[in-house]
Amino acid sequence: MLLNPGILALLLGCSLAFAMLLYAAWLGLRILSRWDPQSSSEAQLQLERRTYLVSTLTNYAFSFEILSGLLFIFTLEDIHSLFIGAMCATGTLNANQIGWLVLLIKIVLFFTAAIWVHFNRLDQRTEDTPLVRPKYLGLLLLTPLVGLDLLLQYSYFTGLQPEIITSCCGSLFTLGSDSVASELAGLPVEPTMLTFFLAAGIFLILLVLCLSSKLALFRYLLFVASLGLFFVSLAAIVSFISLYIYQMPTHHCPFDMLQANYGFIGYPLYGGLFIGCLYGLLPGLAQLLPKTLSLHIEIEKTERRWLLRAFFAIVIFLLIVAGPILLGPFILLSY
Amino acid sequence: MSARLKILEHALASMARRKQKNFAIIAVYTLTVATLASILFLTQALRNEAANVLLGAPDLVVQRLLAGHHDLIPKQYAEQIAKLPGVGKVTPRVWGYYYDSLKKVNFTLLGVNDASEPPLLAGHLPTSGRQCALGRGIADTYGVEIGDSLVLVDSKNRTLLYEITGLFSHQSSLLTNDLILLPEAELRRFFALPDSQASDLAVQVYNEQEVSTLAKKIKHQLPDTRPIGKMEILHTYDTVFNWRSGIMLTIFSSALIAFCILAWDKATGISAEEKREIGILKAIGWETSDVLLLKFWEGLAVSLSSFLLGTIIAYLHIFFFGAGVLGPVIQGWSVLFPKFDLTPAIDLYQIFALAGLTIIPYIACTVIPSWKNAVTDPDSVMRS
C-alpha cells in the first residue's frame, strides 16, 4: 500500500463517514419502525429530535462523500507517476481493475447523495416533515453503497503496487480494440457532435419552459433530458470534445484534461456537467414526492433556484466545450 | 442581512463570550495541525531535495565485499565491467573516513582526479600534493578560511599539513558539509592504499532501465562484489525519511486522538449558562435546525481558523526558521549537522489532504455532542 497523505485522508474520511452513516441508519431504522406523525407522545417527540441527529450526521457524511470524488481523482492524478505506463489517472485506474468500479460508485454516490441532501433540506424546512419515511428508506439503501465504496477503495489502494505495468489512456482509448472505451472513441464525430448539441439544446429549451410554466410534464421531460445529456456528454467527451481540447486527432482520454498541461480545464468542464445534470434531475424527482401542501410550497420556493443553477452550470460546460471548437486552430472535420 | 449571516454573527458572539474554552480548543487544534503539517512539509522537502540532487549520483556503484565487509576493489574489475554492453565509463573512486574524537565526527575524505572547477566552490580544487578543499560545515565549526592549513595524522602516524585551496558554498551543505577533498594520489599515500586497488567503482550506465540487469550480470561475473544502483540510493533516502516521518506521525497520531477527546469533551460538557442560552433561543422561536446551523458555524469557525493558522505556522517553522523544533528529530546524534535551507515542495493537493486529515476527525467528534445541545428542551432548562 502507498502511504500517501491523500490516500490516508480518503480512507480516514470514508471510514468516518461510513461510521456516521451506520449510526444514522441504525437510528433511522428505529425511527422508521415507530414513526407516527399523528401521535404527540413523548416517544414521538424523542424520535423527532433524533431526526435532527440523523440528518446532521448524514449531511456531513454525504457532503464528504461528494467531495471525496474530487479528492479521489486528485489522488489518482498525483500518484500516476509511480506506475510504469501510466500517463494520467487512466493508468492509475488500470493498475488495478477495482479502480473503475470505485470511480463508478463515486459517480453514483455523487448524484444519489446530493439528491438526498437536497430533499432532506426541503423536508426540514416544512413543519410536518412528510418525507421522513422515503428519506430513511433512501438512507438505508445508500449506507451499504457507502460501505461498498469504502471496502472497494481500501482494496484498491492496498492492491496498488508501484511495480505494476499498466496501460496508458492511449492504448485504452484507441480505435480498433473491442472495449466500451474504444467504441466510444470510435463514434463518428459528426453525428456525435450533432447529438450532443441537440441534447444540450433540448435540455436548455426544457429548462426555460420549466422556468416559465408550472406544468409537471416539463419537469419529467427535463429529468429525462438531463439523464440523456449526462450520458451523451460523457460519450461526447471521449469521442470528440477531448480531441479539441488536446488539439490532437487521436487522443481520446477523458482524464488528461485534468492535468496542469491543459490548464486543469477538465475540472470546470466536469464540474459544470455534473452540477448541471444534478439540478436538472431535481425538479422532476420533486414531482414524485408526496403531495402535501407544506412540501408543495417549499418546492415552489426552491425550484427556481435549482433551475437557474442547472442553467448556469450547463452554459459554463457548453462554453468550455464550444470554445476550442469555434475558436481553436484545430480543424477536425476537414480530414 | 440574511438569516444565515445573523446566525453566524450570533455564533461568533457566543464564542466570544466563552473566550477561554474556545481559545483553548483553537490553540490545541492549531498546534495539532501545525505539527502534522510540519512533518508533511519537512519530509516532503527533504525527500524532494534528495531525489533531485542525488539524480547526479553514479548510475551504479560496485563495491567488493570481503568477509561481509566493504573492502578495496581491484582495478581489473573495472576493465571487466566496462566490456558489458550498455556500460559507459567506469571510474575507480578513492575515499575513506577520518574520525575526530573531540567533535565525535566522521569526516569523509575523498580523492579527486579531475581538477576542472565544480560549481558552488570558492577557490579551486586541490591539484598538487599538499592541498585540500573543505565543506562549509568543517570550515564553520573550526573557523578556518582559504589559505589556512589542515593538520591530519596519516596511517603511519606522521603529521601532515594541507593548505586549504577551496571551500564549498553553504548552498551545497547538504552534500559537502563534512567533506575533505585531497588529490587522489595524495589520498592513496595518506591511507597507504595500493595503486592497483580502489575504494569502489562508479559505473556509468547509459540506459537507466538496464541498471538492474547490469547489476545482476556484474554480480554473476564477479561474485565477491556488491553493485548498488542509483535507484537503490534514492530509495534508501526515501525510506530513511519515511521512517523518520513514520515515527513522528505515530507520536502525532496519539496527539490527534488526544485532541479529538478534548474536542468531544469540550463539546459535551457545556456549562449551565450555555444550556440556558440555547433554551432561551428556542423559547424565542429558534428551530432545532437553526441551533444546529449555529453549531455548524461554530465548528466551521474553529476548524477553519485553526487550520489556516496551523498551516501558516508550519510553513514559517519549516521554511523560515529552518525546522528549529522538528530538526533535532531528523538530526539524531549528528554533531556536524548541515543548516537547513529547505525548498518548499508543497502543492495544493497536499493542503487538501492535510485538511482532510485534520478537519474530518474534528467534525466527526463534535457532531453528536452538538446535536445533544441543540435538542435541549427549553422548559426543562428554564425550570432547572
Added chain:
Amino acid sequence: MQRSLAFGAYLLFSSLLLALLLYSGRQQADTVAEHYFPANRQLVKQLGLTDLSIWSEARYTRHPSQADLFTAFQDYPGAFDHFPAGSIIGPGCLQGSPSLSFQKRGQP
C-alpha cells in the same frame, strides 16, 4: 455584523497569507530548480557522491546507501539500529583517537 465581518476579514487575510506563502514557495522552488539543483547535481556528478552529508556520526549513517551489509546492529543499508536502545544511547568516547586540527595562515 461586526463580528462576522472581522471573522471574514481574518479568514480572508490568513488564506491570502497562506496563498502568498505557497506562491513565494513555488517561486523559490522554481529558482532553486533552475540554479541550485543543477549546480548540486553537477557537483554530485563530478565528485561521484552517493549520499547526503546529514549524519556524520558513524559510517553507516554517513553513507546509508553504501554501508556494509552485515555490520553489527545493522541489517540492511538504511537500517539504523538493531535495538531500540540505539536511539537513546549517544555515541561513545574513544581514548587516544586522532582529532582534526588546523593551522592558521602565517602561524608556525
Added chain:
Amino acid sequence: MRILIYLLLCLLLFSSSCFAKQPQQPDKKERCPVCGMFISPYRDWMGTILFKDDSQLFFDGAKDLFRYYFSLPNKNDSRTRDDIAEIYLTDYYSVRLLPVNQLFLVLGSDVSGPMGHEMIPVTGEEAAKTFAKDHNGQKIISFEQLTPQLIPKD
C-alpha cells in the same frame, strides 16, 4: 596504403554524417501523433521520422512509430512512405538516436516502454543477442523484416 584507406573511410563517415539530415530534439510541447503523449519526459524511448520536406514527427517509442509508418498515408496524413527521408530510433544500450537500418529490433522481451510492450532497438547483432538473452527476447529482426503483424498489440 592502409593509412590512406583509413583516411578515406574517415572521410566517408564524416561526409555521410555531414550530409545526412540530423534529427532535431523534441521540445517540451511535442506530442506523439499516435497516442498524444508528451515526448520529452520519455526521451530514452523516442523515435522520430524525418520527412524529405524537412518536417519531423516524434513518437514515444518504436511501436507507435511503426504503427504510424504502416498506416501511411492515413486519413490524417497524406504523405506516403516514399516521402520519408530517414527513421531514427533510440538505441537501448547507448540511448542515442540512430538510423533504423543500423538497428535490430528485439520482439517479445520483458522490457516495457512508456506504452507497455515494446520492440526494443539495439545496435549490432551481438548486442541484440545479448539483449534477447538478458531480457527474454523472443525474436530479433531487422527493419526490412518488419511487418505490421509483428508490432505488439498493447
